[in-house]
Amino acid sequence: MANKADLSIEYLGVKCENPFFLSSSPVAGSYDMVKKAFEAGWGGVFFKTVGIFIADECSPRFDNIAKESTPWIGFKNMEQISDKPLEDNLQAMYRLKRDYPDKVLVASIMGSSEEEWSELAKLVTETGADMIECNFSCPQMTSHAMGSDVGQNPDLVREYSKAVSSATDLPVIAKMTPNIGNMEEPAIAAIEGGAAGISAINTIKSITNIDLEFKTAMPVVNGKSSISGYSGAAVKPIGLRFIAQMKQHPLLKNIQMSGIGGIETWRDALEYILVGCHNVQVTTAVMQYGYRIVSDMISGLSYYMEEEGFEKVEDMVGLALPNIIPAEELQRNFKIIVDIDHDLCIGCGRCYISCFDAAHQAINWDFENRRPTINDECVGCHLCINVCPVLNCIRPAKIVWKEDWKITPEEINFKTRYE
Amino acid sequence: MDRGEKRLSKVTAKNQLQGKEIKKGYLDEAVHGYNTRTAMEEAARCVLCYDAPCSKGCPADTKPADFIRSIRFRNFKGAAATIREANALGGCCAKVCPYDRLCEEACSRTGIDRPIQIGKLQAFAVDIEKKFNMKILEAKEATKEKVACIGAGPASLSCASRLAREGYQVTIFESFDKPGGMLTYGIILSRLPQDVVDFDIEKVKELGVKFVFNTKVGQDVTIDDLKEQGYKAFFIGTGLWKPRKIDIPGADLKGVRYAIEFLKEARSSKGEMKVDGNVIVIGGGNVAMDCAATAKLLGAERVTIVYRRTIEEAPADIAEIEYVQSLGISIITKYAPKEILEDDGKVAGLIAAGTDDFSELKLKADMIVFAIGQEAEDMRKIVPAIELNENGTISCDIAKGFTNIEGIFAAGDIVNGGKTVVEAVAQGKSVAESIMKYLSQKEGVN
Numbered sequence: 001m002a003n004k005a006d007l008s009i010e011y012l013g014v015k016c017e018n019p020f021f022l023s024s025s026p027v028a029g030s031y032d033m034v035k036k037a038f039e040a041g042w043g044g045v046f047f048k049t050v051g052i053f054i055a056d057e058c059s060p061r062f063d064n065i066a067k068e069s070t071p072w073i074g075f076k077n078m079e080q081i082s083d084k085p086l087e088d089n090l091q092a093m094y095r096l097k098r099d100y101p102d103k104v105l106v107a108s109i110m111g112s113s114e115e116e117w118s119e120l121a122k123l124v125t126e127t128g129a130d131m132i133e134c135n136f137s138c139p140q141m142t143s144h145a146m147g148s149d150v151g152q153n154p155d156l157v158r159e160y161s162k163a164v165s166s167a168t169d170l171p172v173i174a175k176m177t178p179n180i181g182n183m184e185e186p187a188i189a190a191i192e193g194g195a196a197g198i199s200a201i202n203t204i205k206s207i208t209n210i211d212l213e214f215k216t217a218m219p220v221v222n223g224k225s226s227i228s229g230y231s232g233a234a235v236k237p238i239g240l241r242f243i244a245q246m247k248q249h250p251l252l253k254n255i256q257m258s259g260i261g262g263i264e265t266w267r268d269a270l271e272y273i274l275v276g277c278h279n280v281q282v283t284t285a286v287m288q289y290g291y292r293i294v295s296d297m298i299s300g301l302s303y304y305m306e307e308e309g310f311e312k313v314e315d316m317v318g319l320a321l322p323n324i325i326p327a328e329e330l331q332r333n334f335k336i337i338v339d340i341d342h343d344l345c346i347g348c349g350r351c352y353i354s355c356f357d358a359a360h361q362a363i364n365w366d367f368e369n370r371r372p373t374i375n376d377e378c379v380g381c382h383l384c385i386n387v388c389p390v391l392n393c394i395r396p397a398k399i400v401w402k403e404d405w406k407i408t409p410e411e412i413n414f415k416t417r418y419e
Numbered sequence: 420m421d422r423g424e425k426r427l428s429k430v431t432a433k434n435q436l437q438g439k440e441i442k443k444g445y446l447d448e449a450v451h452g453y454n455t456r457t458a459m460e461e462a463a464r465c466v467l468c469y470d471a472p473c474s475k476g477c478p479a480d481t482k483p484a485d486f487i488r489s490i491r492f493r494n495f496k497g498a499a500a501t502i503r504e505a506n507a508l509g510g511c512c513a514k515v516c517p518y519d520r521l522c523e524e525a526c527s528r529t530g531i532d533r534p535i536q537i538g539k540l541q542a543f544a545v546d547i548e549k550k551f552n553m554k555i556l557e558a559k560e561a562t563k564e565k566v567a568c569i570g571a572g573p574a575s576l577s578c579a580s581r582l583a584r585e586g587y588q589v590t591i592f593e594s595f596d597k598p599g600g601m602l603t604y605g606i607i608l609s610r611l612p613q614d615v616v617d618f619d620i621e622k623v624k625e626l627g628v629k630f631v632f633n634t635k636v637g638q639d640v641t642i643d644d645l646k647e648q649g650y651k652a653f654f655i656g657t658g659l660w661k662p663r664k665i666d667i668p669g670a671d672l673k674g675v676r677y678a679i680e681f682l683k684e685a686r687s688s689k690g691e692m693k694v695d696g697n698v699i700v701i702g703g704g705n706v707a708m709d710c711a712a713t714a715k716l717l718g719a720e721r722v723t724i725v726y727r728r729t730i731e732e733a734p735a736d737i738a739e740i741e742y743v744q745s746l747g748i749s750i751i752t753k754y755a756p757k758e759i760l761e762d763d764g765k766v767a768g769l770i771a772a773g774t775d776d777f778s779e780l781k782l783k784a785d786m787i788v789f790a791i792g793q794e795a796e797d798m799r800k801i802v803p804a805i806e807l808n809e810n811g812t813i814s815c816d817i818a819k820g821f822t823n824i825e826g827i828f829a830a831g832d833i834v835n836g837g838k839t840v841v842e843a844v845a846q847g848k849s850v851a852e853s854i855m856k857y858l859s860q861k862e863g864v865n
Binding site for chain 2: 068069345346347348349350352353365367370389390
């Protein structure tokens with residue numbers, strides 16, 4: 001695992017040794033925790049949000065979504081901002097920057113009025129933090145003057161971004177809530193208010209499970225529960241989408257983004273970089289596995305860059321953006337017909353069932369030999385490839401043109417399966 | 420801890436690492452069951468086949484594909500119902516079925532890595548039935564004809580269950596004092612705990628089936644007596660209980676034992692029976708493996724299995740062979756017993772001849788257990804005019820169970836010459852259909 005490329009990247013003018021950050025959350029709540037994380041290799045930390053408001057937490061406060069044998073596909077968290085005294089948090093941030101000057105420390109703040117935002121900005125600037133992140137997005141605050149209720153309102157976002165930017169010289173980042181249809185609006189408002197960067201996404205308002213005994217959401221807190229933030233692998237697709245849409249907006253395309261949502265591996269992190277992030281933030285995977293996961297992120301990304309010949313992380317930022325286009329612009333004049341490898345086939349018939357029940361009845365089933373074959377009805381949807389339990393058993397076999405005009409097959413790039 | 424024990428604990432630890440979690444006590448079940456989480460994990464491995472081969476692989480039509488899908492979609496009670504409706508001895512079959520030759524052999528997942536552990540999932544579902552005290556089967560009011568089932572083993576229990584559900588008045592006559600037959604007397608507890616047997620039988624009793632114990636039909640009561648009492652049809656499911664013997668010098672010495680009576684004594688003693696010294700077991704089936712494990716777990720110093728064919732040819736399940744090996748029992752193949760050596764009227768050793776006609780084996784022994792199969796007792800004592808095969812089994816159509824005598828049916832080991840529990844269950848079930856048809860139409864003479 002020794003492979004280490006130069007993963008450094010500049011973010012809002014601050015040099016970061018790598019793009020891997022802890023997000024402002026339970027994983028970055030004290031000096032000792034962050035110290036251990038830095039030593040494990042994290043490039044920086046968004047310290048757990050501080051405020052004048054001190055959180056009083058419930059017990060229990062987490063739940064997770066499991067799919068068959070895989071737990072933590074999604075995770076629900078009811079914790080709010082820091083429950084420690086503001087002074088202790090400022091002290092911890094000061095000591096961290098003093099003891100780890102090369103690591104990047106972002107102070108995350110949350111106020112409930114212009115005055116509070118301004119005051120918090122001044123206080124954290126004095127700790128020596130490198131940047132300030134405005135938390136406009138925690139979905140489980142017990143005060144409605146705070147959190148995602150603010151992030152859904154572009155006017156408040158603009159106003160508070162301005163209050164913070166005016167009170168500090170540090171770069172200001174606005175952290176967005178995904179509990180909204182169009183993230184561009186509050187993001188543009190934040191930039192208008194003086195923010196330099198955008199972080200997205202915070203957690204998604206959720207009810208993960210309903211308990212059948214107490215007939216309330218999970219986790220059950222003395223017979224009751226609340227809607228709160230959802231994170232983990234399940235939310236990566238949503239995070240990627242918000243980032244890509246913001247980066248494709250003319251007013252936001254040059255804004256540096258910090259990607260958050262379902263990142264567990266170097267590959268997840270890279271995907272956020274490819275849709276335009278300069279760094280990524282991780283919480284849920286650390287809650288599940290610990291700080292140590294960063295070593296495989298560093299190593300894995302280094303191997304990828306070596307394989308692909310990238311010298312700098314910066315060179316990969318946004319590479320996927322030109323290829324994510326509106327549905328109406330997709331080429332639709334061909335279909336890719338599949339073929340089934342009868343030697344690899346285990347005869348389970350899953351492709352046959354799904355093709356019949358959910359697609360185009362394009363697979364025939366040989367009861368005697370337990371083998372499926374593709375008939376003339378195939379439209380190239382590749383549902384069969386998605387359900388087949390055997391790797392590479394069903395493969396794209398030929399391109400069929402819908403119209404007379406053609407381009408040469410070499411020009412068709414396609415892929416169905418994410419491995 | 421002596422070297423042997425150390426080695427044994429090493430083997431056990433290794434097996435635990437491989438997820439087999441083999442235990443060593445006579446009263447302990449050898450394999451741990453699933454909990455809801457591990458059952459879901461295993462069910463998630465299932466590829467949920469179309470026209471599933473596993474279900475076709477079950478002789479008793481226990482529908483593994485259906486109950487695994489129920490588990491996968493978190494309908495544990497539904498899984499339990501599927502099993503109980505199809506198989507009156509679903510709990511026992513879950514423990515003793517030769518899966519590697521039936522449903523698991525057919526499993527499509529084998530094409531990717533290894534089959535789904537169907538038996539363990541079945542046991543999990545039956546545990547759910549027990550935990551929730553489910554009443555899955557319902558019997559119609561018992562207003563139909565009286566039927567007598569002879570023997571309280573798997574074939575009879577399965578047949579009786581089916582008949583009782585349809586409203587027949589069924590009584591099982593059993594010569595021993597407990598029901599279950601081979602399930603209760605002829606299998607080691609580590610493979611089949613008694614509570615599993617008792618639970619399945621309880622389910623048969625709940626259907627209104629009556630049991631008469633300590634009653635040997637043909638001796639304590641005759642078919643004619645029973646006809647006088649109003650029984651209209653008879654089902655013979657007595658099984659095979661007479662040990663097969665071979666005639667070699669020393670075969671009648673003290674210390675020569677036969678498998679079923681040996682296992683029965685051990686089970687009846689609840690593990691209190693003492694075994695010591697050197698024990699040799701002759702045979703290569705599951706019964707031989709059970710005898711060897713029983714001897715070892717009850718205190719024998721050294722246990723050796725001597726089998727006349729190769730290990731590949733041994734009819735024992737691979738899991739049972741691995742289990743005895745994990746207990747430190749060695750299996751010597753391709754030797755047949757030639758002579759039992761004597762010391763003071765008791766067994767002192769065994770001479771076995773290699774099947775290569777050259778090698779010879781001489782082993783010290785304090786006890787020799789023959790586990791080379793069972794034969795039929797004299798069925799004419801039950802029904803004087805019944806037609807028998809050369810080996811003493813009852814001559815009849817296996818699926819339909821008609822004997823040469825009107826109103827008398829048979830199934831299980833006494834017909835098929837000794838096969839698996841699940842086959843006895845399957846035959847008992849299908850012969851019940853014949854009996855119902857016979858009673859409703861009064862047809863059925865060969």
